[in-house]
Amino acid sequence: ERASKVPPDSYMMKYTGRIRETVLGYGDNQVKIGGEEVLPFHGFEGSMPNKPLIAMEVPDIKPEEWPESLTRHFEDVLENPLAWAQKCINDYKAEAISLSLGSTDPNGMNRPASEAARDAAQVINSIDIPIIVWGCGNSERDTESLREITAQIGDKKVCLAPLEDTNYKSLGATAMAFQYPLVASSPIDVNLAKQLNILLENLGVSLDTVLMDPSIGALGYGIEYTYSVMERIRLAALTQEDEKLQNSMVCNLGVQVWKAKECKLPTDDMMGDMERRGVMIEAITAVCMLLAGGDVLIMRHPRAINLTKSLIKGLLN
Amino acid sequence: MALTGIQILKMLPKTNCGECGIPTCLAFAMKVAAGQMEVEKCPYASDEAKETIGEASAPPIRTVRLGAGESAFTMGGEICLFRHEKRFENPAGLAVLVSTDMSDENIDGRLERFKTLRYERVGVMMRAQLIAVKDTGGDKEKFTALVKGVLESTGDASLILISDKVENLKEGAELCGDRKPLLYGVTAENSDDMVSIANETGCPLGIKGINLDDTVTISEKLQEKGFKDIVIDTGARTPRASFEDSVVVRSSAIKAKYKPLGFPTITFPCEMTDDPLMEAMVASVLIAKYAGIVVLSDLQGDTLFPLLLEQLNLFTDPQRPMVQKEDLYNINGPGEDSPVLVTCNFSLTYFIVSGEIEGSKVPSWLIVKDTEGLSVLTAWAAGKFGADLIAQFIKKSGIEEKVKHRDLIIPGYLASMKGELEEELPEWNIIIGPREAGHIPAFLKEWQPSE
Numbered sequence: 001e002r003a004s005k006v007p008p009d010s011y012m013m014k015y016t017g018r019i020r021e022t023v024l025g026y027g028d029n030q031v032k033i034g035g036e037e038v039l040p041f042h043g044f045e046g047s048m049p050n051k052p053l054i055a056m057e058v059p060d061i062k063p064e065e066w067p068e069s070l071t072r073h074f075e076d077v078l079e080n081p082l083a084w085a086q087k088c089i090n091d092y093k094a095e096a097i098s099l100s101l102g103s104t105d106p107n108g109m110n111r112p113a114s115e116a117a118r119d120a121a122q123v124i125n126s127i128d129i130p131i132i133v134w135g136c137g138n139s140e141r142d143t144e145s146l147r148e149i150t151a152q153i154g155d156k157k158v159c160l161a162p163l164e165d166t167n168y169k170s171l172g173a174t175a176m177a178f179q180y181p182l183v184a185s186s187p188i189d190v191n192l193a194k195q196l197n198i199l200l201e202n203l204g205v206s207l208d209t210v211l212m213d214p215s216i217g218a219l220g221y222g223i224e225y226t227y228s229v230m231e232r233i234r235l236a237a238l239t240q241e242d243e244k245l246q247n248s249m250v251c252n253l254g255v256q257v258w259k260a261k262e263c264k265l266p267t268d269d270m271m272g273d274m275e276r277r278g279v280m281i282e283a284i285t286a287v288c289m290l291l292a293g294g295d296v297l298i299m300r301h302p303r304a305i306n307l308t309k310s311l312i313k314g315l316l317n
Numbered sequence: 318m319a320l321t322g323i324q325i326l327k328m329l330p331k332t333n334c335g336e337c338g339i340p341t342c343l344a345f346a347m348k349v350a351a352g353q354m355e356v357e358k359c360p361y362a363s364d365e366a367k368e369t370i371g372e373a374s375a376p377p378i379r380t381v382r383l384g385a386g387e388s389a390f391t392m393g394g395e396i397c398l399f400r401h402e403k404r405f406e407n408p409a410g411l412a413v414l415v416s417t418d419m420s421d422e423n424i425d426g427r428l429e430r431f432k433t434l435r436y437e438r439v440g441v442m443m444r445a446q447l448i449a450v451k452d453t454g455g456d457k458e459k460f461t462a463l464v465k466g467v468l469e470s471t472g473d474a475s476l477i478l479i480s481d482k483v484e485n486l487k488e489g490a491e492l493c494g495d496r497k498p499l500l501y502g503v504t505a506e507n508s509d510d511m512v513s514i515a516n517e518t519g520c521p522l523g524i525k526g527i528n529l530d531d532t533v534t535i536s537e538k539l540q541e542k543g544f545k546d547i548v549i550d551t552g553a554r555t556p557r558a559s560f561e562d563s564v565v566v567r568s569s570a571i572k573a574k575y576k577p578l579g580f581p582t583i584t585f586p587c588e589m590t591d592d593p594l595m596e597a598m599v600a601s602v603l604i605a606k607y608a609g610i611v612v613l614s615d616l617q618g619d620t621l622f623p624l625l626l627e628q629l630n631l632f633t634d635p636q637r638p639m640v641q642k643e644d645l646y647n648i649n650g651p652g653e654d655s656p657v658l659v660t661c662n663f664s665l666t667y668f669i670v671s672g673e674i675e676g677s678k679v680p681s682w683l684i685v686k687d688t689e690g691l692s693v694l695t696a697w698a699a700g701k702f703g704a705d706l707i708a709q710f711i712k713k714s715g716i717e718e719k720v721k722h723r724d725l726i727i728p729g730y731l732a733s734m735k736g737e738l739e740e741e742l743p744e745w746n747i748i749i750g751p752r753e754a755g756h757i758p759a760f761l762k763e764w765q766p767s768e
């Protein structure tokens with residue numbers, strides 16, 4: 001240690017809790033997340049056994065709103081989610097995939113759940129690394145499509161997302177039956193996050209399989225709210241023995257970041273290079289989420305992901 | 318430990334003269350106790366009272382000021398570890414490095430970008446505030462020439478002077494005069510000389526520690542001499558060490574009032590990597606986790622802008638939402654045929670939406686409804702942006718006298734409210750606008766009043 005003179009009592013936190021460990025993936029490709037005994041990257045106080053995981057987002061339809069600075073890295077696979085997922089794994093060394101079912105959004109393309117599920121199952125059945133399937137956010141439609149998917153993937157295990165207070169019962173039951181991990185989503189609120197976990201537990205779901213999505217605001221678009229709610233959740237879990245909050249947190253941040261206008265403005269002298277700017281907005285959003293307690297980050301740009309991975313390495317050393 | 322308002326009141330004259338700017342001594346005492354005002358503002362408090370109260374109410378991280386006037390920069394004054402506990406007081410300052418071994422072109426480029434890379438957002442001017450001037454070879458003339466050049470070309474930069482030579486720092490400090498720079502760095506060897514220069518010139522000192530232990534030793538030395546305007550560098554030059562040191566410094570000061578580390582810090586991501594993007598990543602860690610100053614090797618819009626956003630966001634006061642006044646705003650000089658849009662009064666939303674309308678050059682009316690500073694969907698979910706409330710405000714806003722048509726453009730995210738609004742406002746046509754503000758210009762250019 002570099003600090004023998006500073007009395008350890010003066011800076012060490014008093015921890016009384018530990019984050020649950022959750023397993024993602026299947027067979028030989030399981031990855032553990034969570035398990036922290038200390039605040040993020042506080043290696044001088046105790047252990048953070050599993051490093052944060054980054055999942056690459058794969059949309060199930062050709063994305064219309066992604067800027068060219070992002071799509072150019074997926075040029076040849078934009079219309080084919082399976083090829084896209086494989087490219088993430090082979091070219092970008094993805095450690096996990098988050099397949100987003102944007103095509104099923106009733107306010108968008110409104111593709112029938114059965115169709116979307118068939119394509120999603122094909123992706124899931126063809127790749128080995130851990131997969132999260134992320135619905136469109138409409139709770140009825142998500143119930144339909146996520147259940148349909150589970151019927152088509154045999155014993156493969158996926159992580160279901162997002163479960164909200166409106167559909168946790170049906171999807172919770174599905175997750176339990178197949179022993180899938182799941183993501184419980186609540187709108188930036190410590191109490192709502194806790195309550196959803198309690199509801200899931202009452203249903204019979206083991207909290208060891210539950211990840212929390214606190215809802216993400218991007219850099220410049222409400223990140224401070226997410227940041228503070230995550231810090232409060234993590235402090236409650238580690239220092240206030242709040243067992244119902246001792247879960248890993250998932251941050252679906254790519255989708256929020258790349259909506260921002262600043263990621264799409266062209267290159268100029270003031271705002272610098274368009275692509276680097278977008279990369280940094282995504283990567284710095286990721287840094288904030290990591291520092292606040294994010295265990296799984298869902299991201300888009302390969303360069304932003306690499307920077308984030310290097311930083312994680314640098315902080316864990 | 319902190320004093321209560323009543324304890325402070327006992328040490329004040331209790332004449333309620335109001336010269337502190339607060340009508341009564343009691344109210345003033347309460348503000349001092351809450352850390353919102355300094356006892357110095359009362360001209361009649363005795364020196365002894367000032368000393369006692371100042372000492373007791375001083376934040377665990379000392380407030381240190383550089384520069385003066387438009388180049389003033391305040392750091393430290395922090396009272397918590399997590400922003401939700403109260404708030405972060407003074408945003409981490411971003412500095413750009415110029416050094417005597419850089420070419421003129423490199424120096425001028427940095428100074429130019431320091432001056433031009435400024436961004437207005439929610440009414441705040443975001444910018445790098447400091448320039449670190451580094452003496453690499455020890456050549457006094459070169460160094461003072463560089464300091465002069467920086468002073469002349471940038472009026473609103475706070476300066477950090479970096480040299481191993483006490484003599485050079487002394488001359489540099491004298492050149493700066495009122496624009497008191499941070500003098501860096503104090504080591505175990507030169508601390509006597511550095512303190513005397515600091516006392517002569519009134520400049521704060523930056524400790525250049527080798528590690529935390531060394532930093533503590535130097536800090537104790539300075540404090541023995543009664544010197545307190547200190548900024549510390551714990552010597553860490555890897556992401557992990559700088560993060561951990563930063564956390565240890567802030568925690569020990571806040572939780573245990575550990576005096577030797579009760580000062581703001583200066584950090585050097587510019588010395589931790591050669592990759593500018595990785596440098597920005599490390600900087601982003603340090604902005605969130607407690608740095609007072611973050612020194613960057615260069616400024617470029619694509620990395621600076623995201624760092625400034627982070628700084629702006631994390632340092633906003635969580636207890637005070639940023640709000641825009643409820644009102645009917647005219648943008649680009651609208652008339653009776655101009656479009657009418659409605660939004661919430663979260664200042665970020667207002668800023669984005671009004672910016673887009675302005676950029677479109679289409680003359681427009683923008684109705685800003687008080688939603689207690691909540692964004693469109695948050696306000697809607699919280700019941701503060703319902704159809705009835707919007708309708709009430711439309712009627713009282715006076716818009717009905719300003720335009721001939723009856724088209725009301727609502728945010729795309731509120732599409733589901735169309736029916737309800739039509740019931741509440743039977744004379745109006747409810748038009749669903751785009752979801753993202755970025756699409757407003759194209760939408761407005763197409764827009765025509767119905768019938």
Ligand code: B12
Pocket residue numbers: 186187188189192215216217218221222225226256638658659660661663665666669670690691692693694695696697698699726727728729730750751752753754755757
């Ligand atoms: C930060 C945040 C909060 C913050 C508040 C921040 C604030 N000042 O509003 C906090 C933590 C307090 C909060 C609380 C809640 N929140 Co909230 N929150 C968010 C979050 C993450 C970001 C919101 C934001 O700042 N957006 C940025 C601003 C600029 O966006 P905006 O106002 O919509 O403006 C954009 C567009 O609408 C458009 N636009 C705006 N005006 C206009 C006008 C016209 C004419 C047009 C054409 C376009 C247009 O332009 C802007 C830029 O594109 C969102 C999720 C997300 N990522 O979006 C959830 C979200 C909005 N919250 C939600 C909820 C449910 C809540 C709560 C009700 C939860 C609860 N039960 O406690 C509370 C309610 C608050 C209360 N009771 O006090 C839900 C809303 C769900 C829904 N569809 O109704 C969301 C979507 C999260 C979710 N997925 O569940 N929240």
Ligand code: SF4
Pocket residue numbers: 329330331332333334335336337338339340341342345358359360361362
């Ligand atoms: S200036 Fe001093 S004496 Fe006068 S009201 Fe304020 S606190 Fe009281």
